[in-house]
Amino acid sequence: MLSIKDLKVIVAEKEILSGINLDVKAGEVHAIMGPNGSGKSTLATAIAGRDVMDITHGSIKYMGENLLEMDPEERAKKGIFLCFQYPVEIPGVSMVNFMKTAVNEHRLFNGLEPLSAGDFLKYMREKKELVEFDSQLTNRSVNEGFSGGEKKKNEIFQMALLEPKLAILDETDSGLDIDALKIVANGVNTLKNKDNATIVITHYQRLLDYIIPDFVHVLYDGRIVKSSGRELALELEEKGYDWIKEEAGRQEK
Amino acid sequence: MSMSQEYVELFKAKEQLLEKASPSFMMNIREEAIHQFGKTGLPDHKSELYKYTSLQKLFEPKYNMQLQPSNVEFRVEDIFNCDVPNLQTRLEIILNGFYKVNGTALTRLDNGIIIGSFAEALRKYPELVKEHYAKHAGFEKDSLVALNTAFAIDGLFIYVPKGQVLEEPVQVVHLPMTGYDTMLHYRNLFIMEENASAEVIVCDHTLSPFRFLTNSVTEIYIGSGAQFHYSRIQNEHLNSNLLTNLFIHQEADSTVRSNTISLHGGLIRNNTNVLLNARGCNNETYGLFLSDKNQHIDNYVNIDHAKPECTSTQLFKGILNDQSTGAFNGRILVRQDAQKTLAYQTNNNILMSDEAKMNSKPQLEIYADDVRCSHGATTGQLDENALFYMQSRGIPRQEARLLMLYAFAHEVIEKIQVTPLKDRINHLVDKRLRNELSRCNNCSMACGDLPIPD
Ligand SMILES: Nc1ncnc2c1ncn2[C@@H]1O[C@H](COP(=O)(O)OP(=O)(O)OP(=O)(O)O)[C@@H](O)[C@H]1O
Ligand SMILES: [Mg+2]
Numbered sequence A: 001m002l003s004i005k006d007l008k009v010i011v012a013e014k015e016i017l018s019g020i021n022l023d024v025k026a027g028e029v030h031a032i033m034g035p036n037g038s039g040k041s042t043l044a045t046a047i048a049g050r051d052v053m054d055i056t057h058g059s060i061k062y063m064g065e066n067l068l069e070m071d072p073e074e075r076a077k078k079g080i081f082l083c084f085q086y087p088v089e090i091p092g093v094s095m096v097n098f099m100k101t102a103v104n105e106h107r108l109f110n111g112l113e114p115l116s117a118g119d120f121l122k123y124m125r126e127k128k129e130l131v132e133f134d135s136q137l138t139n140r141s142v143n144e145g146f147s148g149g150e151k152k153k154n155e156i157f158q159m160a161l162l163e164p165k166l167a168i169l170d171e172t173d174s175g176l177d178i179d180a181l182k183i184v185a186n187g188v189n190t191l192k193n194k195d196n197a198t199i200v201i202t203h204y205q206r207l208l209d210y211i212i213p214d215f216v217h218v219l220y221d222g223r224i225v226k227s228s229g230r231e232l233a234l235e236l237e238e239k240g241y242d243w244i245k246e247e248a249g250r251q252e253k
Numbered sequence B: 001m002s003m004s005q006e007y008v009e010l011f012k013a014k015e016q017l018l019e020k021a022s023p024s025f026m027m028n029i030r031e032e033a034i035h036q037f038g039k040t041g042l043p044d045h046k047s048e049l050y051k052y053t054s055l056q057k058l059f060e061p062k063y064n065m066q067l068q069p070s071n072v073e074f075r076v077e078d079i080f081n082c083d084v085p086n087l088q089t090r091l092e093i094i095l096n097g098f099y100k101v102n103g104t105a106l107t108r109l110d111n112g113i114i115i116g117s118f119a120e121a122l123r124k125y126p127e128l129v130k131e132h133y134a135k136h137a138g139f140e141k142d143s144l145v146a147l148n149t150a151f152a153i154d155g156l157f158i159y160v161p162k163g164q165v166l167e168e169p170v171q172v173v174h175l176p177m178t179g180y181d182t183m184l185h186y187r188n189l190f191i192m193e194e195n196a197s198a199e200v201i202v203c204d205h206t207l208s209p210f211r212f213l214t215n216s217v218t219e220i221y222i223g224s225g226a227q228f229h230y231s232r233i234q235n236e237h238l239n240s241n242l243l244t245n246l247f248i249h250q251e252a253d254s255t256v257r258s259n260t261i262s263l264h265g266g267l268i269r270n271n272t273n274v275l276l277n278a279r280g281c282n283n284e285t286y287g288l289f290l291s292d293k294n295q296h297i298d299n300y301v302n303i304d305h306a307k308p309e310c311t312s313t314q315l316f317k318g319i320l321n322d323q324s325t326g327a328f329n330g331r332i333l334v335r336q337d338a339q340k341t342l343a344y345q346t347n348n349n350i351l352m353s354d355e356a357k358m359n360s361k362p363q364l365e366i367y368a369d370d371v372r373c374s375h376g377a378t379t380g381q382l383d384e385n386a387l388f389y390m391q392s393r394g395i396p397r398q399e400a401r402l403l404m405l406y407a408f409a410h411e412v413i414e415k416i417q418v419t420p421l422k423d424r425i426n427h428l429v430d431k432r433l434r435n436e437l438s439r440c441n442n443c444s445m446a447c448g449d450l451p452i453p454d
Helices: A040-048 A072-077 A095-109 A117-130 A135-139 A148-162 A178-191 A205-210 A231-239 A242-252 B003-013 B015-021 B025-040 B055-059 B076-082 B118-124 B126-132 B143-151 B384-391 B397-413 B419-433
Strands: A002-011 A014-024 A029-033 A054-062 A080-083 A090-094 A166-170 A197-201 A215-220 A223-228 B090-095 B106-108 B114-117 B156-160 B170-175 B182-184 B187-192 B197-205 B212-222 B227-235 B240-250 B255-264 B267-276 B282-291 B296-305 B311-320 B325-334 B342-351 B357-366 B372-380
Touching (some): A002 A040, A014 A040, A014 A223, A040 A054, A040 A072, A040 A166, A072 A080, A072 A095, A090 A095, A090 B397, A095 A135, A095 B397, A117 A148, A148 A178, A166 A178, A178 A205, A215 A231, A215 A242, A223 A242, B003 B015, B003 B143, B015 B025, B090 B114, B118 B187, B143 B212, B143 B240, B156 B197, B187 B197, B187 B227, B212 B227, B227 B240, B227 B419, B255 B397, B282 B296, B282 B325, B282 B397, B282 B419, B296 B311, B311 B397, B325 B372, B342 B357, B342 B397, B357 B372, B397 B419
Parallel strands (some): A080 A166, B156 B187, B182 B212, B240 B267, B282 B311, B325 B357, B342 B372
C-alpha cells in the first residue's frame, strides 16, 4: 500500500530524514517509536503532503502511484489520514461545516452525491457514538479551546468520518487519560480491516497493548535504525533508547 | 488656478442655480462653506488624516458637477443587487444625488414621521431642518464637508418624532447613473427625537460605467433614549469613488449601531464621526471590507466621549487581495468629563497577496482617569498550519481559504441584527469571496448591458 524508498528530507536547511525505507501493506499495523526530535512527525507530515519541507531524494509510492506529485487534499481523498500530534485551532470555522465540507469532498471524489445537511448530521451522530465523542464539541469552532485530550479525540472522530485506507496516528495517545486511551484504541480497532493499514507513532508501549502492531520501527536521527516485532516496544519501554543509539553509533563507524 | 480655486469659481458660476434650488437661508451657509473651502483647500499628503488616501489625485480628473436632478429611467430589477429577500422595506432612491420622486417628494405618516426629499424638507419644514443642518457636520475644519455644504442640494430626510417607531426599515439606494464623468454631492439628514427608533439600510450602487466621485454627508441626530441602526453596503465599480462623511450626535441613553460592508468600489473613504454628548450612550461601529485589483479602502472613525458612562465599540476587518490597499484610523477621544467610559477598538486584516498593503493606526487620547479602553490591531496572512490541516482532510486549498476568510468576515456580519439583511450580506460576501460578484470586467454590476443615458 505504502512504499517509501530512501527518503531524504530537509527542513529549514537541516536534513531531518536521511534515507527512510518503509513498506506498509494492507491489513498491517506499524508502530514507529524513537526519541524526541528524531523525525517521526516529519515523516508523517511528508506522507500527508506538507510543503514546508524539501524532499531532496527518494520516493513515496501509495497504491502504486507517486504520492509526492499529489496535493495534500488529493492524498486525503485517496485515503490517507493523519492524526496530528498538534491539531490546529481554526477560530470561526465550525466543526460541522468543516467536516461536512471534508466528507462531501470525499464523496464527490468517489462519485457519490453530497450529503444533505440532515443526512450529514445523522452520519455524524453515528460516528460520534462509535468513537464516543462528546456531542457538545461539534457545536464549536474546529479545536478552538478544546482540551489536549479533546483535540486528540477529535482527530479520531474525524478519522471515523472519513474512513481512511491509511491512517497515521502521531502520538494520538499522549495527553489522553486511561479511559480515553481505551476509547481511542477501540475506535482505531473498530475502523481497522484487512484493506486498510495503520501507522502508529508513539512513545509508550501502553497504546500498543490495545493496538497490536505487526512491526515496530525505531527512528533515530532521521533513519530507521531497528525494525522488529511487537516485543521491541517492550524492550524499549524497559531499557530506553541508549542501547539503540549506541548500536546506531557503532554501525556508523 | 489651484484646484480649490476652481471650485470657488464653479460656485460663482452656478450661484443662481444654487440660489433657486434651496430656500434663501441656505445661501448664506453655502457661501460660508465655499469660502472656507477656498481658504483651506483639500487636505494633501502632509495631512495626518489623509496620509494614505490622496484626495488631490482623486479630484484631479475633470468631472461634471451634478447640480440638477436627472431624468433617467431605470428598471428596478437592475438594482436587484440591493434587494434583500424576505425583508419588507420602504425603498427610497437617490439618483445622481437627487431624491427620486415617486408620488410625493415628502411623505408625512400618521404618527408624524416624515420621510422624503431633503430639498423638499428645507422648503416645508425649514425650522426643523435649521435646528440640525450643518450643526453636527461642521465644515470649519473639514474641507470635504465644506465642499458638500456648498454644493449639495438634495438627499434623504427622515424625521421620527418623540417615542415613535419607524416600523418598516428604510432602504436607500444611492445610484450614480449618468453618461459622463460626474461629481455628486448629496446630503442626508436623519432626526430621531427622544425614544424614537429606526432602521436605515443604505446601498451604494452604480448603473453606468463612467467615472464617479461621490462626496456625501449624512447628519444624524439621536435624541435621548432613541435607537438607531444603520447598515451600509457599498458595491460599486472600479471607477466609482466614494467619500462618505457620517456625523452622529447621540444624546443620553441612546443606542446607535452602524455596520459598513464595502464589497467593491474604486476608492472608498468612510469617515465616521460620533459625538457621545450625554450620559449612558452606547455606540457600536462595525466595518468590513473586501478589496482586490487596485482598490483602495480607508475607514476613519472618530469617537468623541464627551460625557461620562458611555460605551463605544469599534470592530473593523479587511481582506485585501492583489495590489489593493487599505487603511484604518480609529480615534477615541475621552474628554476630562467622561469618567467611567468604556471604549474598545479592534482592527484585524488579512493580506491575501504579497502586494496588498494595509495601514492601521489606533489613536487614543484619554483625559479622564476612571476609564477602560482597549485597542488591538493585527495584519497578517492566513494561518498556513490551519490551511494544511483542512487540506489534509480533503478540502481543496481554495475552499479552505474561503472557509477561513468567511469565518473571519463573519464576526462583523453577525453584528447585523436584522436576519434577512444578515443573510443577504452573508450571501453577497460569500459570492464576493468566490469572485462571483464580478460580471463584466472589473465590475460588480451588469452595467455594461444597460443603455447609457444622456
Ligand atoms: N519547521 C521547522 N523548522 C525547523 N526545524 C524543524 C521544523 N520542523 C521540524 N524541525 C526539526 O526537525 C527535527 C525533527 O522534528 P519532528 O517533529 O519530526 O520530531 P519527532 O520525532 O516527531 O519528535 P517528538 O517525539 O518530540 O514529537 C527536530 O529537531 C525539529 O526541531
Ligand atoms: Mg512528533
